[in-house]
Amino acid sequence: MTAPPGTPLAGQPDSDPARRAPAVTLEHLVKRFGEVDAVSGVDLEIRDGEFFSMLGPSGSGKTTTLRMIAGFETPTEGRILLHGKDVTGVPPFDRDVNTVFQDYALFPHMTVGQNVAYGLMVRRTPAAELASRTDDALRMVQLEGYEKRRPAQLSGGQRQRVALARALVNRPRVLLLDEPLGALDLKLREEMQIELKEIQGQVGITFIYVTHDQDEALVMSDRIAVFNRGLIEQVGTPADVYEHPLTTFVASFVGTSNLLSAAAARDILGMDGTFTVRPEKIRIGAPEDSVATDEHSALGRIREVVYLGADTRYIVALDAGGELIVTQQNLQASSMEALAAQGRVVRLIWQRQHVLALKGGTTTSGEAEGAET
Amino acid sequence: MTESPFVRVLLRVGTWLVLGFLYLPLVILAVYAFNESRALAWPPPGLTLHWFGEAAANPAVRAAFLNSIIAGSAATAIALVLGTLASLAVQRFAFFGRDTIAFALVLPIALPGVITGIALQTTFKTMGLNFGLMTIIIGHATFCVVIAYNNVVARLRRLPRTPEEASADLGADSWMTFRHITLPGMGTALLSGGLLSFALSFDEIIVTLFTAGAGTQTIPIWIFASIQRPTELPVVNVVALVLLLLSVIPVYLAQRIAGETAGVTR
Numbered sequence: 063m064t065a066p067p068g069t070p071l072a073g074q075p076d077s078d079p080a081r082r083a084p085a086v087t088l089e090h091l092v093k094r095f096g097e098v099d100a101v102s103g104v105d106l107e108i109r110d111g112e113f114f115s116m117l118g119p120s121g122s123g124k125t126t127t128l129r130m131i132a133g134f135e136t137p138t139e140g141r142i143l144l145h146g147k148d149v150t151g152v153p154p155f156d157r158d159v160n161t162v163f164q165d166y167a168l169f170p171h172m173t174v175g176q177n178v179a180y181g182l183m184v185r186r187t188p189a190a191e192l193a194s195r196t197d198d199a200l201r202m203v204q205l206e207g208y209e210k211r212r213p214a215q216l217s218g219g220q221r222q223r224v225a226l227a228r229a230l231v232n233r234p235r236v237l238l239l240d241e242p243l244g245a246l247d248l249k250l251r252e253e254m255q256i257e258l259k260e261i262q263g264q265v266g267i268t269f270i271y272v273t274h275d276q277d278e279a280l281v282m283s284d285r286i287a288v289f290n291r292g293l294i295e296q297v298g299t300p301a302d303v304y305e306h307p308l309t310t311f312v313a314s315f316v317g318t319s320n321l322l323s324a325a326a327a328r329d330i331l332g333m334d335g336t337f338t339v340r341p342e343k344i345r346i347g348a349p350e351d352s353v354a355t356d357e358h359s360a361l362g363r364i365r366e367v368v369y370l371g372a373d374t375r376y377i378v379a380l381d382a383g384g385e386l387i388v389t390q391q392n393l394q395a396s397s398m399e400a401l402a403a404q405g406r407v408v409r410l411i412w413q414r415q416h417v418l419a420l421k422g423g424t425t426t427s428g429e430a431e432g433a434e435t
Numbered sequence: 436m437t438e439s440p441f442v443r444v445l446l447r448v449g450t451w452l453v454l455g456f457l458y459l460p461l462v463i464l465a466v467y468a469f470n471e472s473r474a475l476a477w478p479p480p481g482l483t484l485h486w487f488g489e490a491a492a493n494p495a496v497r498a499a500f501l502n503s504i505i506a507g508s509a510a511t512a513i514a515l516v517l518g519t520l521a522s523l524a525v526q527r528f529a530f531f532g533r534d535t536i537a538f539a540l541v542l543p544i545a546l547p548g549v550i551t552g553i554a555l556q557t558t559f560k561t562m563g564l565n566f567g568l569m570t571i572i573i574g575h576a577t578f579c580v581v582i583a584y585n586n587v588v589a590r591l592r593r594l595p596r597t598p599e600e601a602s603a604d605l606g607a608d609s610w611m612t613f614r615h616i617t618l619p620g621m622g623t624a625l626l627s628g629g630l631l632s633f634a635l636s637f638d639e640i641i642v643t644l645f646t647a648g649a650g651t652q653t654i655p656i657w658i659f660a661s662i663q664r665p666t667e668l669p670v671v672n673v674v675a676l677v678l679l680l681l682s683v684i685p686v687y688l689a690q691r692i693a694g695e696t697a698g699v700t701r
């Protein structure tokens with residue numbers, strides 16, 4: 063039996079129970095900075111080998127949570143367990159996790175090679191092993207031949223790779239990444255997303271990935287935790303979170319918010335509460351179109367048409383109040399035809415099974431305004 | 436800017452007057468160092484390098500010069516170590532009374548030299564110390580430490596924290612992080628702080644007068660003592676010129692270093 067390279071504990075029978083323990087366990091984690099509640103009670107289990115994303119808007123406590131896992135911040139309350147072991151009071155240098163920082167935090171006075179070898183150097187790794195592992199790490203991020211350069215002589219994408227190699231060379235069991243692609247342009251970011259995912263597959267360690275970009279989280283993750291105001295609103299697979307959002311916040315933050323509440327919900331769905339329908343599940347028909355028994359429908363007028371190349375987005379003002387966004391692929395329609403739809407009176411139709419009930423949606427301000435216009 | 440030609444001329448003349456006022460005495464001093472005659476006469480009757488040889492051969496000058504070098508180096512070394520420790524404490528750790536301590540650390544720079552001098556003298560006497568090179572070094576270190584502290588603390592304020600965190604994250608304990616990351620980051624600040632405090636020590640006279648005791652002379656003290664003796668005048672001029680260069684050059688270098696790194700970090 064040969065373990066793939068970089069799988070640190072494969073084949074050690076003693077470690078079996080530890081391997082089955084979650085990679086990271088957060089127990090009622092709280093962090094207060096003076097008056098500010100950065101993290102207000104997070105419970106979470108992250109499985110070994112998982113690509114786990116923490117998704118949320120700015121200021122929702124993602125970075126603070128990550129920094130507590132790394133050991134840079136001490137929790138105000140709660141416990142942190144790494145592979146079943148309590149590390150709440152353990153300093154960063156004694157934790158088996160490594161971090162890729164948002165600003166990369168490369169050492170400016172060292173070469174790329176010295177940067178990558180740093181973790182091995184401070185742990186007094188024998189010279190030969192240090193050299194070969196450094197080479198391996200640089201090869202993994204496709205930076206062979208850059209050893210002698212300084213960070214200042216690299217592009218943003220290359221610096222990002224150095225930061226990644228510098229963390230991975232230590233073969234941590236958990237890698238923390240704080241918006242590592244935030245500073246890159248869209249094209250490079252999409253390339254790096256695929257590459258990061260591949261690297262994670264190769265090394266087989268747990269990745270905890272902080273981002274505020276929902277597409278990024280959906281593309282890359284095995285599971286996602288959606289953060290809002292220092293709390294987790296939902297944890298689940300990308301499909302779970304996207305198709306079955308539990309709260310108004312998750313529905314609007316992950317994907318386009320398409321909420322039906324108050325009068326609109328009663329009129330159209332015949333139910334009280336707040337509901338959502340994903341834009342791509344809605345079809346646009348003529349007002350006189352018939353509706354099947356397993357379908358809902360609503361009359362409205364196309365207020366705005368946004369042509370997006372592959373898709374077109376229609377914003378429809380409902381007669382019952384509020385708005386719904388509908389996206390349709392431009393299979394046959396030309397941009398001319400799509401744009402000509404503006405102002406048209408239409409019937410929106412969707413299947414009942416695509417309507418999702420949400421928690422905590424009655425106070426959404428956008429709805430109240432929408433109902434009046 | 437749209438000054439009238441008259442204002443422009445006036446400003447230009449004013450600038451030259453100020454520069455002349457600042458630098459003419461120095462030029463005169465420099466020229467007299469090459470004066471053939473023992474007496475001060477303008478213009479000098481002829482130029483010579485004779486007095487440089489004389490100064491170099493003068494045992495009192497040589498002893499004073501050596502003392503100045505030792506005092507400057509030792510005071511600078513002490514200042515760099517203590518100044519760095521103090522700035523790290525103030526800049527990297529939060530503790531009760533930190534702001535007060537930060538203020539107390541730079542306050543002595545506003546103290547008149549006479550006060551520092553007499554306070555040190557009284558203290559040394561109370562402790563029963565022998566006055567000499569050792570007491571000069573301690574005296575100089577008191578103001579050099581402020582310079583070193585100021586330089587380092589300004590740098591620490593600008594240095595980003597994340598590389599230090601990255602270092603800890605990669606397994607380095609506090610000491611290794613300091614040695615491999617923080618210290619190299621402070622490098623040029625230490626160098627410019629060191630040069631400035633050396634220059635400051637090298638031409639210091641007031642504190643030195645109070646802490647030197649009878650037998651020990653530094654270069655400024657030797658000049659001060661010899662200026663009354665007309666026979667020594669040509670040698671005094673030479674020594675003064677050397678002192679001038681040795682205190683200006685480090686300040687110039689320190690400026691250059693500080694300027695360069697400011698450019699790099701941006």
Ligand SMILES: Nc1ncnc2c1ncn2[C@@H]1O[C@H](COP(=O)(O)OP(=O)(O)OP(=O)(O)O)[C@@H](O)[C@H]1O
Nearest residue numbers: 095098099100119120121122123124125126127274
């Ligand atoms: N050192 C600190 N001192 C005081 N307040 C802080 C500190 N660090 C974070 N906060 C506050 O805690 C809250 C959460 O911050 P955090 O950095 O965790 O958010 P985030 O989700 O990472 O946001 P972003 O996407 O903008 O990076 C914010 O309100 C922030 O202002």
Ligand SMILES: [Mg+2]
Nearest residue numbers: 124125126240
């Ligand atoms: Mg953040």
